[in-house]
Amino acid sequence: MDLSLNGILPPLLLVAAFAITLVAAFVKGATGFAMPMIMISGLASFLSPELALAGLILPTLVTNGMQALRDGPAAAWDAVRRYRLFFLIGGVFLVLSGQLVTAVNPRIIYALIGVPIMLFGVAQLSGWKPAITSEHRRRAEIGLGAVAGGIGGISGVWGPPLVMYLTALDTPKTEQVRVQGVGFGMASILLLGTHLQTGVLNAQTVPFSVILLAPALAGMWLGQRVHDRLDQAMFRRMTLAVLVVAGLNLIRRAVF
Template identity: 60%
Template sequence: MDVLGLLADLPGATLVAATAIVLFAGFVKGAVGFAMPMIIISGLGSILPAETALAALILPTLVTNGRQALRGGWQGAWTAVKRYRLFLAALLVFLVGSAQLVGVIPSRALFLVIGVPLVIFAVLQLAGWVLRLDPRHRRRDEMLIGGFAGFMGGMSGIWGPPTVMYLAATDAPKSEAMRVQGVIYGIGSVALLAAHLRSGVLNAQTLPLSLAAIVPALAGMALGYVLHDRMPQATFRRAMLVVLAIAGLNLVRRGLMA
């Protein structure tokens, strides 16, 4: 068995481009707390098959989310788990279930299903619209948004946008938003790993590619943290939305041109 899997068959130029994409994705994640899977799936999806791009993001997503969740220590991470337990429960259930649809839904439709909501959400937020949840229905809203996030995540490895939308709706401060995203994405990453070991997306051929992607992801994340620590809250929020809009537009482009 070839221990390099797909890595042995990829041209050098493709490997260099893939490394740059993952490095940039890690940088953005370190700066704003999310968007690494979106950048990887949209970037690698431009040079690799969609399922290969999905497999590549699984392990670096798991590792970087763990690092982000624990940046403030174990106590902070556990507090976030307790506070957002309903969101997490719904996300996990729907993530595992929808992961089995990867081979059923065409890549073109998948890109559009993810990209269009991304663009709409980001543009509305940049235009000044802010979602506010009625405290009387917070439990219901947590489960609905968490379930939607999980449904998207199982099919694509992307569950950031609904999570960011929820954190914005609850007015989570910058430091808490970063920690909560790390916890939510980290737990979801474990489920994503298990789900796609079962679905066959992550296998002997794609595993080496995913392992190799961990190094540039962590390097980029370290650089991103430097920028994040210097950003004021307003700049942080706007950066998140710009990243969402760009990633969404690229996915829409892929969906229309596939």
């Protein structure tokens, strides 16, 4: 589909794209994640996968920056320092697994990660509450960092393992959202560079991604207002509910 500043999409489809982006950004503002999952699932239902992917790149990059820097650069840098092992291991495995993207069926990856994520969310919502103790934290950080990077390089989905890790640590909600913003922000920069190179993001598709910034910023602002009013217990339940939806969506992608 050709895009231009004068006629990016038919009005009805443009309204639908705005609505999907607004909802996705609202969920991200409230829980700190799931924006790309919601956008790609919604936009790809009536746009080509390439155009849907191009559309989410700039909104996710900007909102991740907002999320990571909401409490200032010093707090964001502290998150990088404290979780540097997870980010380092995840980055290495993302680069390595990316070389296998043509050799591994992504549907297998979606199933392998979607089922555990969904079960983890359902079990915790049902009352099971595992905890990562201080003596096991390093091993958990390495293991889940490797899983996040490994599936991210092949499937483009790297967020849920980080959310699982932070949830199991019972991370305070403000810190959890900040760490997720930092981690997802790093991945967004990588995604931007990758698709400038592949041509998915180009002179014809950039305008679409740019205009989706407006609903993304509005949804993010609204979601953050809700986030500020949530107590820790409600934030945890909302996060787990979104994790269950994320897992089910991955299973859907594996099956269909």
